[in-house]
Amino acid sequence: MAVNFMIRAVIGMALIFFINQYVIPPESSINVGLNAVSFLTSGMLGIPGVGLLYGIVCYQIL
Numbered sequence: 001m002a003v004n005f006m007i008r009a010v011i012g013m014a015l016i017f018f019i020n021q022y023v024i025p026p027e028s029s030i031n032v033g034l035n036a037v038s039f040l041t042s043g044m045l046g047i048p049g050v051g052l053l054y055g056i057v058c059y060q061i062l
Contacts (some may be wrong), residue, residue: 005043012042012050019054030057 013034020031032038032053041049 008046009039009043012046013039015047015050016042016053019050029061030054032057 016032016034016038024030032050038050038053041053043049045052
């Protein structure tokens, strides 16, 4: 169970890094930080958790 959590968390953090660096334009304010909250969210929920984090950031901009 712990190994599964770590794999999901590491893949989630790598996905957040990739999206922040290469997908979203540099002048955009839709960047999710690489911190403990995003690590735990992506570790518990996986890729849908990463989508949830970006959804929260987009909602805050509105």
